[in-house]
Amino acid sequence: MESSRRGFMKGAAAAATFLPSFSILSAKDITIGPKDDDINVALIGFGAEAKVLSESLVRIPGVRVRAVCDIWKFEQQRARGFFKSYGHEVKTYEDYREMLEKEDKNIDAVVVATPDWMHCEHACACMRAGKHVYCEKEMSNRLELAAEMCRVQKETGRLLQIGHQRRSNPRYRHCFEKVIPQMLGRVTNAYAQWNRSLLPFNTVKKPPKQSVLDKYGYKNPEQFLNWRWFYKHGGGSMVDLGSHQIDMFIWAMGVPPSSVTAIGGKDAFSPRREAYDRVMCIYEFTLPDGTKNEAYYQVLSSNARGGFYEQFMGEKAALTIAEITARGNAVQRDLGNSVNGWTNEEWRGFIDRGLILPGADDKIKKDTPKDVSVDTRITALSEGNPISVELNKPAHMPHLENFFAACRHGEKLNCPAELAYESAVAVLAANVSADTHKTHYFKPEDFKVPPRPAATPAPAAPAAPAPAAPAKA
């Protein structure tokens, strides 16, 4: 079993070497091996998100974690302990090049969960080494690096799934495939927010040695631990949290945006933050028929009031959804629509057909304040019906399962590189708009991956460094 998979992976990697740029391999051509074969996995980066992913990895049948790379010895040690407790013996490395060289024959796929600025280097090196890659969002904090990831994916024929995990969440899929198209009517507007309390900069008692930080591009422990707030490494709240939700706007609207106008704040709480911790912005979407839709987005790292959720507003109903059900879980009928609104019978039909669960809609509230005379334009409010599909596993698990199903037997990826590239274009431009205080207008071709600039040779992974003397954790 082992040898047949190895043989197949070698063959697939060798074949990929001779592929012309932009040749399209169908996912079936790059299947790892027999359906019941183990997939051997390595991780690069074992910080907070990698741990969340690992909770799912150890629960997915046939997935075996073999190696972990992290520049921080402390995290290497944690990785060994974590995986051991689930029966996985992992080797740990400081440098990904050494890991790829030494573990080449033992690894089929790599999960990249390093800070955004390293995604391109890590994902591309793994794909060039013949590995399929699951890479965390944001694809990159620099658009040219996100584009390079797409190009290398095409050239190598490897799978590249980006970690916008809502794309595989059955609640979201139910809503985007059934609730929105069947129940909302024409959707003209969307709203989303992610509000968080103010958090001080992370500090730890024993960060990696400064020599290690210097080697890997972090000026000091503060940058290393709080990379999201530094433009070299991250892109602030918009790139961190907005990336998930702007992706949902694009999914709902069916087209990428035509403009974004943003404002941002970063100076209220810490003069040391380079990137915006608060952004408010409006995206405009131009539909194929020339009509326009608008979406408003707010991300605050100053106060958590209201939490996080996404809302889609159609002429006949609205959907409020969040990754955590308690934060958003309602399909609300627009009771004031006397032109083409849903009748009671039609609404009950959606319950009968399993799109929504029975809800509080019988308790329709007439919005009639007692102390003022009622304006006829004040409409009745529906309390809404819960979404009928629940996710009963960790939020990231379906997205990883989709990735491994694509590796094993050619299932279509739910967030392939080109799709994630669209949201990267949209998200990164919000920071530009906030910087310039100007609306950023997109051209349709902005969302297509450009060819590699002629002057730039394809970045190759540098040779692995000579093994360092073993360091104490």
Ligand SMILES: NC(=O)c1ccc[n+]([C@@H]2O[C@H](COP(=O)([O-])OP(=O)(O)OC[C@H]3O[C@@H](n4cnc5c(N)ncnc54)[C@H](O)[C@@H]3O)[C@@H](O)[C@H]2O)c1
């Ligand atoms: N999908 C989601 O819901 C979600 C949630 C949180 C974070 N993320 C993403 O996951 C990624 C990691 O975020 P995090 O919160 O875990 O950050 P983190 O700072 O907690 O962890 C990053 C880890 O990478 C290691 N690292 C840094 N540079 C490295 C290098 N050159 N080589 C190897 N290891 C290196 C660090 O030592 C650290 O352990 C980011 O891209 C982030 O946007 C996704």
